Each structure stands twice: as structure tokens, then as C-alpha cells.
Amino acid sequence: MKKIYGSAAEALDGLLFDGMTIAAGGFGLCGIPELLIAAIRDAGTKNLTVASNNAGVDDFGLGMLLQSRQVRKMMSSYVGENAEFMRQYLSGELELEFNPQGTLAERMRAGGAGIPGFYTKTGVGTQIAEGKETKEFDGETYILERGIKADLAIVKAWKADDTGNAIFRYTARNFNPPAATCGKVCVMEVEEIVPRGSLDPDHIHLPGIYVHRLIQGAHEKRIEQRTTRAA
Amino acid sequence: MAWDRNDMAARAAQELQDGMYVNLGIGIPTLVANYIPEGVEVTLQSENGMLGIGPFPTEDKVDADLINAGKQTVTALPHTSFFDSAQSFAMIRGGKIDMAILGAMEVAENGDIANWMIPKKLVKGMGGAMDLVAGVKHIVVVMDHTNKAGESKVLKSCTLPLTGKAVVNRIITNLGVLDVVEGGLKIVECAPGVTEQELRDKTEATIVN
Numbered sequence: 001m002k003k004i005y006g007s008a009a010e011a012l013d014g015l016l017f018d019g020m021t022i023a024a025g026g027f028g029l030c031g032i033p034e035l036l037i038a039a040i041r042d043a044g045t046k047n048l049t050v051a052s053n054n055a056g057v058d059d060f061g062l063g064m065l066l067q068s069r070q071v072r073k074m075m076s077s078y079v080g081e082n083a084e085f086m087r088q089y090l091s092g093e094l095e096l097e098f099n100p101q102g103t104l105a106e107r108m109r110a111g112g113a114g115i116p117g118f119y120t121k122t123g124v125g126t127q128i129a130e131g132k133e134t135k136e137f138d139g140e141t142y143i144l145e146r147g148i149k150a151d152l153a154i155v156k157a158w159k160a161d162d163t164g165n166a167i168f169r170y171t172a173r174n175f176n177p178p179a180a181t182c183g184k185v186c187v188m189e190v191e192e193i194v195p196r197g198s199l200d201p202d203h204i205h206l207p208g209i210y211v212h213r214l215i216q217g218a219h220e221k222r223i224e225q226r227t228t229r230a231a
Numbered sequence: 232m233a234w235d236r237n238d239m240a241a242r243a244a245q246e247l248q249d250g251m252y253v254n255l256g257i258g259i260p261t262l263v264a265n266y267i268p269e270g271v272e273v274t275l276q277s278e279n280g281m282l283g284i285g286p287f288p289t290e291d292k293v294d295a296d297l298i299n300a301g302k303q304t305v306t307a308l309p310h311t312s313f314f315d316s317a318q319s320f321a322m323i324r325g326g327k328i329d330m331a332i333l334g335a336m337e338v339a340e341n342g343d344i345a346n347w348m349i350p351k352k353l354v355k356g357m358g359g360a361m362d363l364v365a366g367v368k369h370i371v372v373v374m375d376h377t378n379k380a381g382e383s384k385v386l387k388s389c390t391l392p393l394t395g396k397a398v399v400n401r402i403i404t405n406l407g408v409l410d411v412v413e414g415g416l417k418i419v420e421c422a423p424g425v426t427e428q429e430l431r432d433k434t435e436a437t438i439v440n
Contacts, residue, residue, distance in 0.1 A: 027279040027316070028302040030295065053316070080355030081302075089354065096354075101278060102320025102362035109317040122324065122365040125343075125396030128357075158296075170313055172296040174280050177315040205315075221295035227303040231289040 003214045008039035011213040016045040023150035024052040025176030036154040051075040077101035111147035112181025153183025164211025187213040232424030233405040241266040256333035257301045278359040283311035324366040331367040337389045340436035342399040342411040345391035364395030376404035383435040415439040
């Protein structure tokens with residue numbers, strides 16, 4: 001078993017194609033696969049559909065793929081931090097499918113768990129429900145949401161062993177585990193690859209079965225809202 | 232003398248009861264954490280994957296991996312737990328969160344809420360708001376009673392795209408507190424110096440006795 005690759009570009013070799021669907025982990029700029037995003041920008045793959053809670057900021061994270069016009073469609077819950085996104089969307093250059101945050105997370109989880117669709121109360125009576133099948137259960141209305149299966153998942157973890165058993169740190173976990181599971185192939189970047197046996201098997205957040213390729217690298221980990229209190 | 236932002240947050244904090252798990256929205260709702268009554272222990276949930284939100288960090292404790300749903304740096308507490316987004320919304324959708332305190336652009340007398348977009352003007356997205364109003368047991372809205380033009384934001388029916396239908400239980404504004412009941416809104420209390428007549432005059436929604 002060899003999952004470790006030398007660089008983000010090497011780890012993505014042979015996986016990228018125009019028009020593909022990519023699921024990405026991260027919340028805002030927290031826990032985003034920043035090395036893999038930069039490598040996709042460098043590869044120039046076009047007409048991407050990207051399922052990610054947010055779209056980065058103008059010059060970092062997925063915002064870089066918007067700047068370079070590589071994204072055709074975003075599936076997101078909140079895009080308020082990105083002026084370039086807003087410009088492309090309002091001018092009709094970029095397609096946007098808003099997903100409630102929990103619905104997006106569950107669509108990834110379901111897609112990865114072999115569940116093609118699920119019913120949820122979220123969005124009933126709103127624009128989100130338009131065109132979706134509804135069903136009553138115990139007197140309440142639910143809408144049908146589809147599981148997401150992506151051609152590629154790109155995620156970021158804190159540490160992993162060489163088999164891809166991974167742990168995350170604090171709130172950097174967020175969308176990474178569900179995104180990892182819904183990719184036909186999952187490439188993961190970590191801050192540190194550790195020897196087998198150094199992670200407690202009881203403390204693994206994402207088992208290595210979901211991870212196909214792995215890289216280690218230095219992360220910028222930019223902060224969006226630095227809020228502090230006096231010491 | 233109506234309530235200001237902090238007064239509204241302090242009033243909203245009076246809704247909290249010992250042992251509750253609570254999600255606070257962005258804006259005035261975030262300030263509620265500063266006014267949790269003495270002797271009341273509540274656990275704050277952040278939908279990006281955290282239960283037990285601590286105060287903002289001191290400069291030397293800032294950590295890019297530790298943020299709240301507003302993307303602000305925060306700290307953990309001794310009883311904090313972290314989890315992924317699917318798990319986070321499983322507890323929201325599953326009805327485990329006791330109360331959410333949220334901001335709004337408009338609310339209506341049947342409990343409808345609009346707080347996620349203004350067509351062609353403000354297209355940021357709903358984030359977790361639709362999941363919260365659909366799944367959380369008790370929804371409290373904190374908002375200004377009127378817009379800058381002085382028009383009521385407490386309406387017979389919302390004009391903006393909805394976040395949720397018939398989901399709001401209680402509305403706390405700068406002018407007072409109203410509950411969503413059968414047939415309209417019921418005045419619970421008026422802010423200091425606000426008469427019941429003024430509250431009625433500035434409310435488009437039906438007020439029932």
C-alpha cells in the first residue's frame with residue numbers, strides 16, 4: 001500500500017479533468033485543503049462544479065479558482081466573504097446552487113454512505129424546496145435531498161499515518177470527514193504524516209479506507225476574523 | 232427609551248435556563264453570551280462543529296483552527312467537544328438543541344422568518360439558518376422593530392424569501408417582547424418608556440389580546 005505522494009501536483013496526477021465535480025472540506029478558511037486547491041489552480045482544470053460550504057476569499061482558498069475562472073458552478077451555503085464570487089454570480093458567469101449548511105453536509109455524508117437521497121424538514125416552505133419531491137411523515141412535510149457523489153474529494157487533516165487514518169484539530173474538522181467520504185477518489189493533505197502506531201486507534205476521526213492519496217506540507221492557515229480579548 | 236443592542240441581548244439572555252444547549256446567531260445574538268444569568272449554565276453550540284464555546288482568546292492564544300460560526304477566533308472550555316459538520320447538523324436537525332437565538336430581516340405573525348437574502352441586492356446565503364429554524368425546539372428572534380425608514384419589520388406576512396415557515400416562537404425587539412400565538416402576536420412586555428400603544432402603532436402584524 002502506497003498512499004503517500006511527494007507533492008500536491010503529484011497526488012492529483014491523472015485525477016483531474018474538465019467538467020468534473022469536486023467536494024472540498026473546510027469552513028470559511030478554517031481547515032481548507034489549501035495546497036490541493038493551489039495545485040488545481042496550477043493545473044488549469046476547467047468547468048469545475050465544486051461542493052464546498054464557502055468559496056474562500058478573493059485571493060485565498062477556493063477564491064483562487066474563481067479568480068482564474070475555473071469554476072462553472074458552486075454548491076454552497078454561504079458565499080458572503082467573496083466579492084469576486086458575487087460579481088461573477090450577479091453577472092451570470094457563475095452558477096450557484098445554495099444548499100442549507102446541514103443539508104450540504106448530510107448530502108455529502110449520504111453520498112459517501114451509499115444513500116442516494118434523504119428526507120429533511122430543512123427548507124420546507126422556502127425557495128430551497130422548489131422543484132423537490134415532498135412527502136409527509138407523521139403529519140409533517142419533508143423534502144427529498146440527493147446524496148452527493150463527487151469525482152474527487154480534497155480534504156485537509158492535522159495528522160495521518162501512512163494508511164490515511166486521520167485526526168483533525170479543533171473546528172478544522174468541519175466538512176472534511178463528510179467531503180472525504182463522498183469522493184470516488186479522496187486526496188488528503190496533512191500537516192504531519194506520523195508513523196503507524198503513533199495514533200491511538202480509538203481516537204481516529206476518519207479511517208484510512210476513505211483516503212486514497214496523501215501529502216504532507218506547510219499550511220498558511222489564514223484567519224478571517226481575528227477577535228481577541230485583553231490579557 | 233427603547234432598548235439598545237446590549238439591552239436586547241440582556242433581555243434575550245433572560246430566556247436561558249440552566250442546562251440548556253443553545254445556538255446563538257451572528258450579530259446581536261452573539262452578545263447574549265455576555266449576559267447569561269448567574270447560576271445558569273448553558274452550553275453554546277457553534278454549527279461549524281463545537282459544543283462549549285469559550286470567550287475570545289488573548290492575543291497569544293489565537294488559533295486558526297479554533298473559530299465560531301461567524302469565523303471569529305474563540306477558545307475551548309474544559310467540557311468542550313468538537314465534531315464534523317454532518318454530526319453538528321444531526322444534533323440540530325434531530326431536535327437536540329433547546330433554543331436558537333437568531334437575527335432577522337423580517338418576521339411575520341404566523342412565525343415566518345426571513346433572514347438570508349434580498350433578491351438582486353444581498354446574496355450571501357443561508358448558512359445554517361434554515362437548518363436551525365427547522366430543527367431547534369424553540370426559536371427566539373432578536374431584531375430592530377422597524378427599518379431605517381421607520382417601517383415595521385414585524386409583518387402580517389414576509390416580503391423577502393423565507394428562511395423558515397411558522398417556526399418563530401418569541402420576538403425580542405428594541406421596543407418589547409412578543410410571542411407568536413394563535414391568530415397573531417401577543418405582547419409579553421414593553422421596553423422601558425415604550426407604551427403598549429406605541430408598540431401597536433409600530434407593528435404591522437396583528438396583535439391579539
